[in-house]
Amino acid sequence: MSKLNICILGGTGFVGHSITDRLADQGHRIKILTRSREPHRSMLVLPTVSLIEGDIYDQSFLNQEFKGMDVVINLVGILNEFRGKPTFEKAHAILPAYVADACKNQHVPRLLHMSALKASNGGPSEYLRTKGTGEDRVHQMAGQKVNVTSFRPSVIFGPRDSFTNRFAQLIKLAPGVLPLACPNARFQPIYVEDVAEVFVQAIGNYHTYGKRYELCGPRVYTLRELVKYIAEVTHRRCHVVPLNDGLSKLQALVGEILPGKPISLDNYRSMREDSCCKGGFPEEFTITLTELEAVVPHYLGHERREHPRRRGR
Ligand SMILES: NC(=O)c1ccc[n+]([C@@H]2O[C@H](COP(=O)([O-])OP(=O)(O)OC[C@H]3O[C@@H](n4cnc5c(N)ncnc54)[C@H](OP(=O)(O)O)[C@@H]3O)[C@@H](O)[C@H]2O)c1
Numbered sequence: 001m002s003k004l005n006i007c008i009l010g011g012t013g014f015v016g017h018s019i020t021d022r023l024a025d026q027g028h029r030i031k032i033l034t035r036s037r038e039p040h041r042s043m044l045v046l047p048t049v050s051l052i053e054g055d056i057y058d059q060s061f062l063n064q065e066f067k068g069m070d071v072v073i074n075l076v077g078i079l080n081e082f083r084g085k086p087t088f089e090k091a092h093a094i095l096p097a098y099v100a101d102a103c104k105n106q107h108v109p110r111l112l113h114m115s116a117l118k119a120s121n122g123g124p125s126e127y128l129r130t131k132g133t134g135e136d137r138v139h140q141m142a143g144q145k146v147n148v149t150s151f152r153p154s155v156i157f158g159p160r161d162s163f164t165n166r167f168a169q170l171i172k173l174a175p176g177v178l179p180l181a182c183p184n185a186r187f188q189p190i191y192v193e194d195v196a197e198v199f200v201q202a203i204g205n206y207h208t209y210g211k212r213y214e215l216c217g218p219r220v221y222t223l224r225e226l227v228k229y230i231a232e233v234t235h236r237r238c239h240v241v242p243l244n245d246g247l248s249k250l251q252a253l254v255g256e257i258l259p260g261k262p263i264s265l266d267n268y269r270s271m272r273e274d275s276c277c278k279g280g281f282p283e284e285f286t287i288t289l290t291e292l293e294a295v296v297p298h299y300l301g302h303e304r305r306e307h308p309r310r311r312g313r
Pocket residue numbers: 009010011012013014015016033034035036056075076077078085086091114115116117152153154155156157162163
């Protein structure tokens with residue numbers, strides 16, 4: 001593939017790091033739009049990566065930064081709403097429309113959009129409804145001039161994730177007993193490097209134009225199984241107490257007012273829908289899917305001996 005000019009929104013995040021690393025390895029010129037440049041300066045060690053600070057929710061900023069780009073990748077997403085910060089609607093539904101519009105205006109031929117499994121404007125949570133609306137808007141607005149592909153992953157795991165790491169922290173803080181909301185919610189976790197590889201392969205593959213892909217890992221787990229596994233890997237004695245639906249909702253209501261919202265009502269509503277794929281892995285991509293058990297022990301396994309901060313790259 002020739003060297004491309006690629007603009008990434010959300011490139012400083014968990015998935016963004018992995019995608020940026022792969023694209024930079026291939027020598028592409030990557031411009032990451034970020035709300036704040038300083039915390040992510042370490043990404044500048046990659047010689048073809050630049051960080052541009054600005055308001056990604058400002059259409060004129062997007063139009064200016066998309067000029068001359070071959071590819072735009074939008075990875076922006078939030079798991080919870082916080083007072084004074086962009087809402088689900090703004091981050092998941094309004095921003096993707098701005099991005100598609102700016103791609104059209106600036107003649108950017110390729111757009112990769114990150115959605116989420118079970119995103120649908122009739123979904124059970126605001127997270128899934130707004131993700132669904134955003135995904136639909138991107139495909140409707142892109143028209144014939146912008147080749148758009150969107151991706152709908154289940155939960156993504158990896159050293160910098162906020163899923164396995166969050167439960168590892170909760171287990172550590174729990175006094176030997178962890179009351180677990182939505183214990184029977186089902187997930188099909190996919191490894192972050194597999195997701196990143198799919199994005200990279202999609203860029204130049206015209207078979208993927210206009211498509212929406214569900215992305216899942218090799219196995220389905222209940223939340224309870226995953227949490228018990230994390231306790232085992234981190235060598236913590238922790239009795240997981242499965243909560244029924246009423247108590248799960250109550251825990252989510254309490255979680256709403258705790259610092260950092262360890263669980264919210266909207267998270268609880270999302271988990272009422274299984275996060276598992278309907279079919280096998282899309283055949284357009286050549287990937288050997290990574291097992292959770294092959295990776296998680298490497299970054300959580302030393303949890304007890306090391307400083308509890310998240311191990312990044
Ligand atoms: N992680 C998963 O398990 C998972 C599963 C399914 C789908 N997804 C989707 O995949 C995408 C990437 O997920 P991720 O886990 O890499 O997310 P992440 O680590 O939180 O990164 C998201 C990035 O979005 C940018 N951003 C822009 N507006 C933001 C806002 N208002 N609040 C927070 N961040 C904002 C941030 O970049 P700056 O700080 O540089 O501005 C941040 O680095 C998201 O769209 C997410 O919904 C993730």
